[in-house]
Every structure is written in structure tokens, then in C-alpha cells.
Amino acid sequence: MAVATDELALHHITVRFGGLTALDDVSLRVAPGKVVGVIGPNGAGKTTLFNVICGFVPPTEGTLTLDGRDWRPRPHHLSRLGIARTLQGVGQFAGMTVLENVMVGVRGRRAEAEALAALDRCGVAKYAATYPGALPYAIRKRIELARALASKPRVLMLDEPAGGLDTDEIRWLGDLIKEIGTTVLLVEHHMDLVMSVCDEILVLDFGKPIALGTPAEISTNERVTEAYLGTPA
Ligand SMILES: Nc1ncnc2c1ncn2[C@@H]1O[C@H](COP(=O)(O)OP(=O)(O)O)[C@@H](O)[C@H]1O
Ligand SMILES: [Mg+2]
Known part of the structure; x- marks a missing residue:
């Protein structure tokens, strides 16, 4: 067996x-x-x-x-x-766009596409070009999740x-x-x-x-x- x-x-x-x-x-x-x-x-x-x-x-x-x-x-x-981990709370870089934040953990030529797909999956693709600082907490939690998911x-x-x-x-x-x-x-x-x-x-x-x-x-x-x-x- x-x-x-x-x-x-x-x-x-x-x-x-x-x-x-x-x-x-x-x-x-x-x-x-x-x-x-x-x-x-x-x-x-x-x-x-x-x-x-x-x-x-x-x-x-x-x-x-x-x-x-x-x-x-x-x-x-x-x-x-x-192995990917989200942090307790939200841990995004304020000086980078949402898309750039999510791309941090992704390697390779398709990094941008993977990051966008992860944002889309988490329902927050429309914020890709914005800076995370001003976004509501719940949206930032979704972005944090997208960041972890983007690395598959x-x-x-x-x-x-x-x-x-x-x-x-x-x-x-x-x-x-x-x-x-x-x-x-x-x-x-x-x-x-x-x-x-x-x-x-x-x-x-x-x-x-x-x-x-x-x-x-x-x-x-x-x-x-x-x-x-x-x-x-
Ligand atoms: N780096 C550290 N140095 C000293 N004590 C710590 C450290 N990290 C956690 N602790 C202590 O270990 C215990 C468990 O903490 P933690 O794992 O954060 O608990 P939880 O996430 O379940 O709330 C707590 O008493 C906390 O104060
Ligand atoms: Mg804890």
C-alpha cells in the first residue's frame, strides 16, 4: 500500500x-x-x-x-x-504601484502577466496602477493575497x-x-x-x-x- x-x-x-x-x-x-x-x-x-x-x-x-x-x-x-506567506496586517510598499508590489515576488518574463492575473483573481485588477497607501483596508488585504498567489x-x-x-x-x-x-x-x-x-x-x-x-x-x-x-x- x-x-x-x-x-x-x-x-x-x-x-x-x-x-x-x-x-x-x-x-x-x-x-x-x-x-x-x-x-x-x-x-x-x-x-x-x-x-x-x-x-x-x-x-x-x-x-x-x-x-x-x-x-x-x-x-x-x-x-x-x-512557499508563500501573507503577513498579519498589510505590508505593501507605499512608493510602488499595486502592480509593482505584486510583481515583487514573481520571477521571469511573464511576471507582469502573472501579477495581473493574480490581481484579477482577487478582484482588484482595476487598482493595478494605483498606489496602495490610499486604498481601503479590505482592498489592501486582497492585494496582499494577490502578491502571495502571483508566485503560484x-x-x-x-x-x-x-x-x-x-x-x-x-x-x-x-x-x-x-x-x-x-x-x-x-x-x-x-x-x-x-x-x-x-x-x-x-x-x-x-x-x-x-x-x-x-x-x-x-x-x-x-x-x-x-x-x-x-x-x-
Ligand atoms: N521574537 C520573540 N521574542 C520573544 N518573545 C516572543 C517573540 N515572538 C513571540 N514571542 C512570544 O511568544 C508567545 C507566542 O507569540 P505568537 O507566536 O506571536 O502568538 P500568536 O500569534 O498565537 O498570538 C507570546 O508570548 C509572544 O510574546
Ligand atoms: Mg499572531
Whole structure:
């Protein structure tokens, strides 16, 4: 019987910042094409987990694998490896047009066409020639997403993409994530979005993995309801 290789996996990752344990023995396997959510209260270690995968934070203990091989992530290798990330908030260069911003992560002769296609896919192609500074927040979030998509990543990492968006925008985002077809790692607070798009969810609490399962399993998990969703009043 064939055993599917995990595209990306964390094995017993621990990260300590001085006396603070931001991640405590976290393991996670991400299979190709799956949407995996990471949730937990503020300070749970979600962004740190992303930073480990991006090579910004070296794990104190534990290892990572990419396609089943030992892997030591480096920030400047990510795009070549097909891993793209959006930042919490919006991180565009004010002195460049929207199109130029999106082209930053794309290489090759077709960079402009790819960037425009990504903007179009995110419904913001008409802003290509504008400067991002003056645009509404929701539009800038879409541009941030287009920037990540333009490089045609095989793994897309989204850190709170729904932050600051209204219900309609979040629904649009959910539909996009569902039809993207690439592997997605999603850190998000909006539970409706997480529950509707994720195949699997990892729950962190003070750096500790307290649950891993399908949305149905997570929403009925007692430890999760206590730690994160809050016990009913
Ligand atoms: N570079 C750092 N140096 C020291 N402490 C950090 C650093 N990055 C994060 N932390 C701490 O690690 C914990 C987890 O943070 P973070 O991963 O940002 O949580 P989350 O994204 O779940 O809100 C927090 O207590 C935070 O203050
Ligand atoms: Mg965070």
C-alpha cells in the first residue's frame, strides 16, 4: 500500500524565547492540497509556528521535513521552494504601484502577466496602477493575497487574512481558499471561516498542542471549548 508523503511536517518543535516557551512539542503533518488551520488565543504561538516554517525563528528543539526530507527553512529559499506567506496586517510598499508590489515576488518574463492575473483573481485588477497607501483596508488585504498567489505557490501560508474584514469579505475569502487548490496553512481567529474551509485544525494553547482534528471534532472537543471558545455563560 502506498504511503502518502507529507508535503510539510513539523516534528516535536519547541521554541523558547528566554524563559518563555512559545511552542511546546508541536507536531503537524500537512498533506498536499489540504487546508490546515492553526487556532488558539493570542500569544498561543501561532505566528511563531509560521515563523519557524519560514526560517525566521530557528526551533530550539525538533525538526521539519519537506516532501519527507529533512529541511532547514531559510527565508530567502521560500519562494524557490514554492512557499508563500501573507503577513498579519498589510505590508505593501507605499512608493510602488499595486502592480509593482505584486510583481515583487514573481520571477521571469511573464511576471507582469502573472501579477495581473493574480490581481484579477482577487478582484482588484482595476487598482493595478494605483498606489496602495490610499486604498481601503479590505482592498489592501486582497492585494496582499494577490502578491502571495502571483508566485503560484504550492504552499500558501495565511496569517490572519480575515482580520479587519466584514462578513461579505470573509465569505469571499473563504470561497477563494476553497478553490485555490494549493496546500494552505491558515492562522485565523474567525471561527466560521476556519470551520468552513479547513480539512484539519491544530489548536494551540500557551504553545501546547491541545487538539488536532477535523472541524467537527474540534468544535466538540471539550479541552478546546474550555481553553479557546470559552465555556457557555
Ligand atoms: N521574537 C520573540 N521574542 C520573544 N518573545 C516572543 C517573540 N515572538 C513571540 N514571542 C512570544 O511568544 C508567545 C507566542 O507569540 P505568537 O507566536 O506571536 O502568538 P500568536 O500569534 O498565537 O498570538 C507570546 O508570548 C509572544 O510574546
Ligand atoms: Mg499572531
